[in-house]
Amino acid sequence: MKTCTLIEPQHEETVRKLTESAYNIRRYALRMGEVQGQGYIGQALGIADILAVAFGHALNFRADEPEWEGRDRFLLSHGHYAIAYYAALIEAGIIPEQELETYGSDDSRLPMSGMASYTPGMEISGGSLGQGLAIGVGMALGLRQKKNPAFIYVSTSDGELDEGATWEAAMSASHHRLGNLIVLVDVNNQQADGNSNQVMGFEPLADKWDAFGWYVQRADGNDLPAVLAAFNAARSYEGDKPRAILFDTLMGKGIPFLEQREKNHFIRVDAAEWQQAIEILDAAQEKGVEK
């Protein structure tokens, strides 16, 4: 089993900047949750650090030209994470902040489940789970075919590991030596019917990806320097294997009362709690900045 985490010297400034991005992403997500009174906020808080590094550091893109041919593509296979993804796109300057309050409403460009046909920066419509990796395989083949050096990043949930299509794609990516394909698995051990180890246990997970011929890393998805190192190593790995990063994350990360809330796939948050959460987040960020 390979869990190779290449430690590169981190720039303090990069980490500080990305930490602030992660805070912004969490904050935008909470505001969207507040607009609707509900949403997959647990997941959004958990994945914020990963998205901050993805859009603040790892991905090559042009904010004012979301369809620039040279962009690294980011496929949100778990479409219900749209609330988090929109937050990241706002932070990246791809979606204007004022659109945030339309989240989930009639005729919005930001529906609860991401739609490729009308949301800027949304590469696929991930509402039906377990399709993103297979689409990513196709896009990676296409990029190679037209000699485009961009990367395909596919973000998936651990629940999607249940779907056979995920493993068809995993086998195929290795078979076709898709070194331009990077999978990010959000391992929060939660899915619709409960803890993943009770629904369909997938451990040992790194072993599986390794056996399928991938270059695998496993990292704490809420430890931003570790996330940064993992993204760097995935890009710089010189072999022609596809790359998988398994990120262990905590649902609700950053808001203690949500982290501790009984783990529900869809966390219940009372009306007043949204503002409470934002205040807790703001206070923690201020404290962190002062250090």
Place this chain on the structure above:
Amino acid sequence: MSETIARKPRLTTSAMIASIASEGQRTQAAPFGHALAALAEQRSEIVGLTADLAKYTDMHIFAQAHPERFFQMGMAEQLLMASAGGMAKEGFLPFVSSYAVFATRRAYDFIHQVIAEEHLNVKICCALPGLTTGYGPSHQATEDIAMLRGVPGLTIIDPCDALEIEQAVPAIAAHPGPVYMRLLRGQVPLVLDEYNYRFEVGKAALLRGGNDVLIISTGIMTMRALEVAKEMEGGAADVAVLHVPTIKPLDEAAILREAAKPGRLVVVAENHSIIGGLGEAVATLLLRSAVTPVFRQIALPDAFLAAGALPTLHSRYGISTEAMVESIKTWL
């Protein structure tokens, strides 16, 4: 960073779970789950399986009552159908639950070849039928019935309300062979108790008579049809409602008998695409039987539907009660 979000009154959302009950409507909680749990007391061969959607299909009630007979297959619909078939081959009576979109689209070949081809005794019960969620096309099962009508030997049922679901569970268990039943979950409207109704597989029911319009409806559209009839009575039109819960096999005799009565506009109303559902099934039946009334359809368009609030979408796509009344008025 400061912001003010004007607290505009928010229409409901493109959230996955939404209620189709209108304001003040009587409802009953989780009829499917309770009926299955109760039936399992009497029939020891009943087992329940799901693909990571027990909580969202009311199967969790069965799971809590009979944990040793509940099988969680994870988010894997092909596995779900094939393994249900396997259990049926070993003499069990599997009730299987998922969302209609996933059961049909992802696992079609497995339903067709594993379950239907061997005529296995599997009951596939699926939530979010047609347009009962604003979450978008990935979750709106607009063509499930069109897909499944092509499967030989499969019984297809679209129940109207809580009472019908409660009665249908033992009825489909007693009916030999594979069954696909659409489901409503959570707080389900209760309507048919006021009509002295008894569900029977394969049988349509004339819920009310009327001389001007015959609405042939299925699923939640029967609830809407009854509302239309009430709204139009004593003035606009006298509306009859023929409820057709079993779409395959169709109760041809009842449909022909009612559609052949002269002088009525015949409208088929379904919570399904205009393509391939009850409307087309009735149309071909009427035409080959040389019964040719003025014929119209109320159904979802052949399109990927929008995300948004359910009331907005039902109105936009013509299946709200008000929209139905307007359509019928223009046709009269």
